[in-house]
Amino acid sequence: MAEDYYSPLEREIRRLIAVAGPMPVADYMRLCLTHPQYGYYVTRAAIGAGGDFITAPEVSQMFGELVGLWVAAAWQEMGAPDNVRLVELGPGRGTMMLDVLRAAKAAKKFYAAIVLHLVEVSPKLQELQRQRFAGLDVPMWWHPSLAEVPDGPVIIVANEFIDALPVHQAIKQADGWHERVVAVADDGALVMRPAQDVLPNFAATLPRELRDAPEASIYEWRSDTVAFDIGRRVRNDGAALIIDYGHARQGLGETLQAVVGHSFADPLQAPGEADLTAHVDFATLAISADIIGARSHGPVSQRDFLMGLGIDKRAAALKAARPDKSAEIDAALARLTGTGPNEMGGLFKVLAIADPKIGPLPALQPTVQERQ
Ligand code: SAH
DSSP states (O other): OOGGGSOHHHHHHHHHHHHHOSEEHHHHHHHHHHOTTTOHHHHOOOBSTTSSBOOHHHHOHHHHHHHHHHHHHHHHHTTOOSSEEEEEESOTTSHHHHHHHHHHTTSHHHHHHEEEEEEOOOHHHHHHHHHHTTTOOSOEEEESSGGGSOSSSEEEEEESOGGGSOOEEEEEETTEEEEEEEEEOTTSOEEEEEOSSOOTTGGGGSOGGGTTOOTTOEEEEOOTHHHHHHHHHHTTTEEEEEEEEEESSOOOSOOOEEEETTEEEOTTSSTTSSEEEOOEEHHHHHHHHHHTTOEEEEEEEHHHHHHHTTHHHHHHHHHHHOGGGHHHHHHHHHHHHOOSTTSSTTTEEEEEEEOTTSOOOTTOOOOHHHHO
């Protein structure tokens, strides 16, 4: 195949493999999404009906409005500090934050306390967010990572952010677990295969019930850093709300997927041109947050969370104001709270991580004891 057939990112990935050998799936995913020149999020603003995928805030304003109510309640629980950093990780098109702030405006003291901090890796999306937030009367700052957000009382929100962070995969073989790597096969194609060396003592790091997994099982994990970073930030005077698709219990299986133009694609095809995501392991997130000294609440299903915050009443009020939009509002309500395979209510989960001194938090049940 001619060299110039490959996209610039694929050429770079092939060059790195030629120089350093096959790369872990997580490194491949990181390059595909956030390579500083050719990464998927760096080169495009692909969210929404016209993009590659639709997220809950893009389905309906109700989603962000209810998150806004939750955030205002969390602020009350924190003792209503005069100054609070409202942080969003991966704001995308900024739609959720616009809805959050519109809802928050009703709580005047809270609104006045907000300083907005947006954590966004994509220059394109950052530019779009700047345009869409231009009329807002709250101070706002952008950062490439959470580490740059200044200390002090903080509320963090993240919708479909963690699913975009790189996952590692290990595959069980006769002689033990091997990390899965991306390599170039004899015929020149990019392939995933087990790394040559076994991962030493890997089984011991797995949840007990997964240690005797059958051969060919795949286990995915993310580095703990993000849960630790969030936990460390919120354990004194803070709360974080994490919404994403994933599982409430640790399990086996491959969930890495590629999506282009609302359809599934092969993750190894056209690197940098597809959105790559993998399920979020909420059990591990919650445990990591607890280990670092924060307290986790949930996870609950997105359906239970939104119902707990009164989405059905909000939908009824919107329909009363706009009877002509009734069908649209009902469809959005079903998409956000339904538990069918193409609906978000069951697949998506909601987890809060907070200062152990605060709580209870609306629409979430602490499950710390349940996990023990
Ligand atoms: N929250 C939005 C967008 C979800 S897409 C919504 O619900 O519609 C994921 C978002 O996270 C995008 O804004 C993307 O640019 C950003 N992102 C992905 N990886 C990131 C990283 N490592 N650091 C900061 N932002 C990241």
